[in-house]
Amino acid sequence: MTLARLHDGSLHVEDVALTEIAARFDTPCYVYSRAALSAAYAGYTEALEGRNALICYAVKANSNLAVLNLFARLGAGFDIVSVGELQRVLAAGGDPAKVVFSGVGKRREEMRVALEAGILCFNVESASELKQLNEVAAVVGMCAPISLRVNPDVDPKTHPYISTGLRSAKFGVAYEEARSLYRQAAELSHLEVKGIDCHIGSQLLDPAPAAEAADKVLALVDGLKSEGIAIEHIDLGGGMGIRYRDEAPLTPDQYLAPLLKVMAGRKERLLFEPGRSLVGNAGLLLTRVEVLKPGVEKNFAVVDAAMNDLARPALYDAWHDILPVAPRNVPGCRYEVVGPVCESGDFLGHDRELALAEGDLLAVMSAGAYGMAMSSNYNSRPRAAEVMVDGAAAHQVRRRETVAELFVAESVLPC
Numbered sequence: 389m390t391l392a393r394l395h396d397g398s399l400h401v402e403d404v405a406l407t408e409i410a411a412r413f414d415t416p417c418y419v420y421s422r423a424a425l426s427a428a429y430a431g432y433t434e435a436l437e438g439r440n441a442l443i444c445y446a447v448k449a450n451s452n453l454a455v456l457n458l459f460a461r462l463g464a465g466f467d468i469v470s471v472g473e474l475q476r477v478l479a480a481g482g483d484p485a486k487v488v489f490s491g492v493g494k495r496r497e498e499m500r501v502a503l504e505a506g507i508l509c510f511n512v513e514s515a516s517e518l519k520q521l522n523e524v525a526a527v528v529g530m531c532a533p534i535s536l537r538v539n540p541d542v543d544p545k546t547h548p549y550i551s552t553g554l555r556s557a558k559f560g561v562a563y564e565e566a567r568s569l570y571r572q573a574a575e576l577s578h579l580e581v582k583g584i585d586c587h588i589g590s591q592l593l594d595p596a597p598a599a600e601a602a603d604k605v606l607a608l609v610d611g612l613k614s615e616g617i618a619i620e621h622i623d624l625g626g627g628m629g630i631r632y633r634d635e636a637p638l639t640p641d642q643y644l645a646p647l648l649k650v651m652a653g654r655k656e657r658l659l660f661e662p663g664r665s666l667v668g669n670a671g672l673l674l675t676r677v678e679v680l681k682p683g684v685e686k687n688f689a690v691v692d693a694a695m696n697d698l699a700r701p702a703l704y705d706a707w708h709d710i711l712p713v714a715p716r717n718v719p720g721c722r723y724e725v726v727g728p729v730c731e732s733g734d735f736l737g738h739d740r741e742l743a744l745a746e747g748d749l750l751a752v753m754s755a756g757a758y759g760m761a762m763s764s765n766y767n768s769r770p771r772a773a774e775v776m777v778d779g780a781a782a783h784q785v786r787r788r789e790t791v792a793e794l795f796v797a798e799s800v801l802p803c
């Protein structure tokens with residue numbers, strides 16, 4: 389949460405005052421820091437120094453072209469879950485040869501487009517997908533590079549909605565079935581076995597489950613080797629957590645150390661798919677207080693950002709720090725910080741001590757991941773603008789949507 393610093397009594401991102409950003413681009417507005425994004429990426433490259441490794445940024449966390457372009461320029465690959473994300477990566481200058489394609493429900497058309505684009509690997513999640521991908525590859529006369537997403541069945545001890553590596557999850561193939569599926573894959577003429585992957589969950593704060601998963605994956609790799617099935621790369625997914633409130637912040641170094649110990653001396657290329665930890669603390673959501681509404685039981689601060697802009701509080705009961713952009717030196721009171729959307733679940737923060745006046749700006753912190761990417765037009769609210777700060781310059785990297793754009797694809801019955 390060092391993204392915003394107080395300078396002359398008001399919050400700045402890098403060298404730009406948030407008041408200036410609000411004046412130029414209006415609110416609600418996502419603000420990202422180029423320096424923070426680069427630093428987060430450097431944390432991984434430094435932790436992986438000297439290893440044959442590739443960082444495939446999980447596009448779903450924040451798919452703005454400027455963010456993707458920045459990571460592409462830093463040498464990143466990408467983890468995608470749809471052809472839409474692939475098109476974004478290509479439009480942003482990403483290298484298809486560094487793209488892995490995850491997801492439980494890839495459509496055949498998506499498989500074909502990704503195959504023809506020349507991606508690094510399909511992370512296959514079921515027996516049916518293996519067969520379908522083989523058929524698609526046969527039609528276009530190509531060989532599809534594959535990895536099987538195995539479910540190591542370790543408990544990542546995170547929120548159940550973001551825990552993905554348990555036997556009960558919809559993701560991946562069961563550990564016990566993986567070997568026979570690899571045998572099948574090796575026999576299919578239009579598939580080429582390249583790797584193995586797993587992704588056990590998100591917002592992980594303990595490095596032990598990832599190391600345990602790596603250990604299980606290695607046992608499988610060695611078993612496959614004894615059958616003559618060679619695995620070139622091991623993809624250990626993403627999931628490293630960040631500090632939203634008071635979580636003990638792990639550096640990539642600390643998070644990866646136990647896992648890299650398990651991997652010591654291995655020849656396989658290592659892939660990682662971090663999302664949240666690359667962008668989460670590099671972004672904030674800037675919003676303005678519209679109405680202060682004192683109540684008998686609770687005081688409400690109604691702001692111009694809502695659950696359609698930042699769904700995490702409503703969806704996961706997630707906690708985001710909320711800071712006044714120009715702190716007042718007067719006693720505050722406790723507020724429910726809520727949006728204007730017609731849902732009781734539309735809140736950004738409960739019971740926050742703030743000294744506020746109508747018109748004040750607030751910064752909702754740690755909003756760079758799963759913020760704009762999960763936004764919607766619920767209540768016919770145009771999506772927010774996005775701005776990237778680079779030193780003393782603020783660049784608009786997505787303009788605010790217009791209301792007209794919201795229904796441009798719609799039509800009424802002819803009569």
Ligand SMILES: *Cc1c(COP(=O)(O)O)cnc(C)c1O
Nearest residue numbers: 446490590626627661662663664
């Ligand atoms: C969501 C996801 C990621 C990224 O997870 P983070 O917790 O944001 O790091 C990586 N790989 C796969 C397969 C995912 O579904």
